Amino acid sequence: NSVTAFSWLIVSMWLGECECVTPEAFHSVIEKRYPTFTKETQQDAQEFLICVLNELHEALKNVRGQLCKRKHVPEAQRSTNETSIITELFEGQLGYAITCLECRTTIGRPESFTVLSLPVPSKSTCSLQDCLKCFFQQDKLTSNNQIHCSLCGTKQDAVVETTITKAPRIIIFHLKRFEWQGNNRRKLLTDINYPLTNLDLSPYSAPHCCVDAEYSLCAVVNHSGFLDNGHYTAFCKRSATETWYRFDDEVITKIPHSSVQTNTAYVLFY
Numbered sequence: 001n002s003v004t005a006f007s008w009l010i011v012s013m014w015l016g017e018c019e020c021v022t023p024e025a026f027h028s029v030i031e032k033r034y035p036t037f038t039k040e041t042q043q044d045a046q047e048f049l050i051c052v053l054n055e056l057h058e059a060l061k062n063v064r065g066q067l068c069k070r071k072h073v074p075e076a077q078r079s080t081n082e083t084s085i086i087t088e089l090f091e092g093q094l095g096y097a098i099t100c101l102e103c104r105t106t107i108g109r110p111e112s113f114t115v116l117s118l119p120v121p122s123k124s125t126c127s128l129q130d131c132l133k134c135f136f137q138q139d140k141l142t143s144n145n146q147i148h149c150s151l152c153g154t155k156q157d158a159v160v161e162t163t164i165t166k167a168p169r170i171i172i173f174h175l176k177r178f179e180w181q182g183n184n185r186r187k188l189l190t191d192i193n194y195p196l197t198n199l200d201l202s203p204y205s206a207p208h209c210c211v212d213a214e215y216s217l218c219a220v221v222n223h224s225g226f227l228d229n230g231h232y233t234a235f236c237k238r239s240a241t242e243t244w245y246r247f248d249d250e251v252i253t254k255i256p257h258s259s260v261q262t263n264t265a266y267v268l269f270y
Contacts, residue, residue, distance in 0.1 A: 094113055136163070221266050
């Protein structure tokens with residue numbers, strides 16, 4: 001299954017017996033579950049990542065539930081069957097505060113996430129903070145997007161404030177470089193500046209959500225090229241030595257910190 005194939009991949013990588021390790025077996029398992037990810041065409045790394053996280057979560061939450069039953073843990077003391085090591089590491093929560101502009105009544109709505117897809121507000125250059133500000137800016141709901149206010153009893157204009165109400169241990173940002181222009185999809189080549197350390201998410205967090213720790217970058221997925229003829233590479237940091245490596249198919253090279261910032265970054269892991 002997917003967990004077994006993934007565990008063998010991780011073990012093979014850390015044993016260090018080969019100069020490079022192919023993820024062929026793991027990909028074959030994922031491909032059977034998600035036929036979209038065939039070898040014939042280029043696929044989206046962010047979509048593949050979400051499928052992998054979902055697949056591992058579904059398998060591992062079932063294992064956790066079975067262990068609780070074997071140990072005869074009372075139902076009331078069991079952690080929810082919807083949790084796994086994947087949710088513990090990657091899952092955060094957003095809070096949406098929706099305020100009716102007529103009566104000023106505010107309702108809250110939570111939503112879990114594992115990847116935050118951030119808009120890119122500039123065509124030439126911007127920062128990750130610019131992307132975050134754009135994502136968390138106040139939205140106004142008018143016309144066809146009006147809410148039905150339970151107090152007013154009718155549809156009304158409203159504003160939505162978005163905040164982080166639970167910060168994940170590892171937060172993943174997907175930079176939305178691909179956009180539709182008319183009937184055509186194109187890639188934004190914006191140079192996005194992102195910090196390697198000291199990423200502060202407190203400006204976007206709810207007051208009760210204490211985000212004391214500042215995040216540090218640990219991995220980057222890069223996409224060079226265009227929609228149909230692109231190429232993926234990855235930068236990963238070895239935390240024990242703070243050393244960065246570039247993974248380009250079977251070629252792995254050590255890179256300086258200054259090379260981690262590129263204009264091809266597509267997915268960021270903090």
